[in-house]
Amino acid sequence: EAGATVTELTLEQMNAVGIELGTIEMKELTNTLKANGVLQVPNRNKATVTALFAGTVTSLPIQEGNFVRKGQVIATIVNPEYIRIQEQYLTAQSRIAFAEKEHRRQQELYNNDAGARKNLESAAAELRSLTTERAAAARQLQMMGINPSSVTNQNLRNGLAVTAPISGVISRIDAQIGSYVDTSLALAEIVDNTSLHLDLKVFEKDLPKLQVGQIVHFKLANIPDTEYDAEIYSIGSSFESDSRTVAVHCTVIGNKKGLIDGMNVTGIVSLDRSTAPAVPNEAIAEADGKYYIFVSAGKTANGSVRFEKVEVVKGASDMGYTAITPIKDISPKERIAVKGAFFINAKMSDVGEHDH
Template sequence: MKIKYKIFSLVLVTLFAVSCGEKVATAEAQGEVKTEEDHEENPQTIAELTQDQMKSVGVTLGAIVMKELTSTVKANGLLRVPNNRKAIVTSLYGGVIRTINFQIGDFVKKGEVLATISNPEYIQLQEQYLTVNSRISFAEQEFRRQKELFDNDAGAKKNLQSADAELKTLRTQKASLKRQLQMMGISPETVNNRNLKSGLVITAPISGTISTIHAQIGSYVDISAPVLEIIDNHSIHLDLQVFEKDLSKMRIGQVVHFKLTNNPETEYDATVYSVGSTFENESKTISVHANVIGNKTGLIDGMNITGIVSLDKSSTPAIPDEAIVEADGKYYVFVQSDKKPDEHEKVGNESKQGGKSENQQKTMAFEKIEIVKGASDMGYTAITSLVEIPSNAKIVVKGAFFVNAKLVNSGEHEH
């Protein structure tokens, strides 16, 4: 009996020891799972980058802006300059181009001398003016003499009438020649035998930029032949082509945001001042005209544009499309923050930097914040943040993908 009792006791002790070991192992396993679950529930949200890293990948900071993206009409069109702000410069008289004072792209003011042309016929016109002037002096004397004779019954009436007609004819010729000289840019009062001019000037009829030069020095230009062309790009406006279904939504005073087809980086603004009432050819579109306001740098007549017409005054917070990153079906932005990564991430950064922490360099921290996307257009997307973002906050508008990759790599290093 004693032997059986000892054997039974030994079996109980063994079973108890095995049971305790399994409980400890289970508890340890559960602890590991819990730790991993805690990490998954609280992922790292702070990314830290050095100035060198930001510079190398082109990380750029910007701000959340207000955009009218909720109620808009999209339309294509052209930039146009009104015909009354374009000029083809011609010469009223034929001649040889002697000087051209400007080049293509130069800005000129109304009345400035653009070029000069010469022709011997110009001297003949001045000669005629001087001759007529002299004949008028003689004709006036003759008229006074005939009038005096007639008044004293010593002269015939027909002689007085003839002298009067001659004087009037000469005065008419003088007025005509005087006007021609003025059109040539020659002051009639300065014309005399000692300063007859063989050339005349061509002046700018409007202020603007020289867009084309047709003539060259030494070439002959005929009467009314184009010499230069001037365009005033400051008067540039939009010609938007709006489809019939959207015509009822157009109103004078609406704001248009537009971009050049060949330069989508820069945005310009305009305001609608006229809505057309007829279709353009067979396109079934109506022209909507808008004055460009603010910055007009780089805008040239004939450029293609894409515009967004704001139908109401409501605006929403928006950021550039490339500022948004997607992960696990959610959308995020990176906001500059004073927060710091967890200590275990700092240790990982030290190992990556060869023992030198990024914080010992000059670093910048960014917090990953979830947002909800709204309407998108013209390179911007309306957003709604799940947590409050300060109005003056700086966000990553370029390079957000790299910042997110840096954050993901830091999280993997933790494991």
């Protein structure tokens, strides 16, 4: 025997620690399913901010946690190369004017049999080349946020505004003023938490208990007193790596304050209600991974109460009560300790240790 299964307590001891007697009751409890999960934001609601052209950061008017709107300027970078692109556009623009005149002149000479066909073809090719060069430079200027038609020799710009591609919260800043960035380096990351969802990891045997539309109550490890809600909108159809779990996708509803992409949570799904023998949570003690209640086995000659330790299998827990299935028959009329099981178990463990 690993330890004692019977112990005695005087009425004074029972009163001192608040042990109370009662009976196993029939209670209507809600069955629940517990599962771990992680909060996630869909990739379409996350954005890595990069510069389309390399340069040195000269302003960075954002901080982590700031909310930014799509199109809002979040950084300015400079590079003399920006001026060269504007020069390319202006040069192509002016050369096109000359090339168009030359093409018209060659066309007239050819029409009047006074010019060679190869001169006309050469003028046409030059005009096409310059038109392509101007279009490429114009497209680069548009990507830089510069209107090509507004570019003149008097207003060449060496700075480029980097704007937010989506609305959301700045979750990370990777650059600082003075740092050099290129197209492969991230300036910042933006996350739109309004579309936050919860991915629960549910074991295969529990999947039949779940369905779309069920409500999940979940808590964060670092804020155990606050409960949040989510609603199941999709149940996965494949196993996650080696865990033999399936992802159950839920939309977070209601309060989202304090919730961040990547947080680990514990979720509880309410299933059905059923009537079962139940005892207050304080009537159950845990030892070595098993659960026990303590049945009153009458009084001794000196008035002490004798308690017998009986193993039980726990069922649903709800409203302070837990459903139990004792591994041996217990009469509904038998008295049990409905409060203070932890103390009785500790006393019994002491007795067991002294017996060895």
